[in-house]
Amino acid sequence: MDATQLNRLRWRCRRGMLENDLILARYLEAKGTQMSETDVAALDRLLDLADNDLWDLLSGRTEAADAGLQPLLQSLRRA
């Protein structure tokens, strides 16, 4: 992923709930530069969610209906 794309994701990851901030920041720090196109598209879709719904997914309280989100969710949950 190029620097501009990563910057755009970093901007989108600035949200309104500390729980999400911490996990997204850890993930981007560790994996940001190695993300595939599929990961980027999946993250963009997760970032469309409201903070509470995103946290429910990241914390494992709920599961994504869309199986395509699973691989990214798994790595986010490990972050």
Add this chain to the structure above:
Amino acid sequence: MQEAPKVVYELEHFGMPFDRNADGTIYQRPFGGHTANFGEKPVQRACAAADRTGHALLHTLYQRNVRARTQFFVEWMALDLVRDAAGDVLGVVALEMETGEVMILQAKATLFATGGAGRIFAASTNAFINTGDGLGMAARAGIPLQDMEFWQFHPTGVAGAGVLITEGVRGEGGILLNCNGERFMERYAPNAKDLASRDVVSRSMDQEIKEGRGCGPEKDHVLLKLDHLGPDVILKRLPSIREIALKFANVDCIKEPIPVVPTIHYQMGGIPTNVHGQVVAPKGDDWKAVVEGLYAVGECACVSVHGANRLGTNSLLDIVVFGRAAGDFIVAQGLKGRAHKPLPADAGDVARARLARLDGATTGESVPDVGNALRKTMQAHCGVFRNQELLSSGVARVMEIEERVRRTAIKDKSRTFNTARVEALELDNLIETAKATVVSAEARRESRGAQARSDYPDRDDPNFMKHTLWYREGNRLTYKPVNMKPLSVDAFPPKARTY
């Protein structure tokens, strides 16, 4: 107070999904500190939408905005105010994230709802975006910040992460322990114990840690024990707590206690306003003179309904009551029929100079390093318990850090979604808020509300029943009187709290 029930009903009519009683009326739950007749008895006053009231509120009001065809500029960051020679506010300078372009958004009315500055402290429950941008913009435009010494600590933030563990955990029977396994709150508040109010519990925890009874290798936190409640209660009644503890403290709270510290949660001070949300600043003899064109509501504002300490749930109430009042007031101005005032020749210069410095700087300290130094200093010198020595040296250190803020550099000079630049610009706002906080706290030599001074443990009404105003220019303070004539109730003097 008169308006609160009206706005709650109005929100209900807008479709906000409040929890309900069996008869269909809005359910009201008890909450810490909600009492009748000044503490005589607890009352059920808090309205909620499950455990996501804020989210439901946002959603409901967003729908209203869609209906009203509000135009949102989503990917923009406001940098500075535009003020003319008469002191009127004529809009903001803003940065478009996608293009890196800087523009002036000219406005007949500018309203800040930019939130608090909880990120000036190392331990904070606030999201990363709570950098006090509105406060920084106001301060740079010559507007004072009011009562910034008053910050509320929440007793149970996860040590090292800040994530909030709700009071509900102690409500369900969770208890706080020191390194000797002692339930120390029994000593500090024999009746309320672990359920005493936020400031009392925070101070007790701080004292335990300061006196060497903290836990862990650094003895820098206490433990919140809830395993005795059993997995059923934890999983059923405190659903997200286990995930929070696992993710951010690396402990399973069904088996082990959670390390916690008093954590910054809410700022009572802010940009001074009147009940219409209009920003006010002293002018000559008039200490309530209106800054034409500028409004502020929410955590960035200080209309002073929370005084020196806030009760839980009152932030959202403040936002809906005064947000509505400001909206009504602006609409009643009939701005459509009025022309824009001409922009001053220097409009936008402050913001452009800040950006030009960042673009030009090739060497300098990293923004995160300076930001961390600031947060650490504020935590150590302006924390739960304050005294003269800590605060005086805190003022000196924050002023040193200000020099470092002016000499930061960013490597990434790109224009598109440059978050490094955003963080550098936010640091300019954090430093203004930090200066306002530590300077105001140093000068208030008494304990009142959320400001606890170990060297001045009592409230001192003859000398300090007044609002602090901090000005960036000259880093100076003035004071203004407290309004002792409420609109709808009889005035009552402050009293000491007992437990």
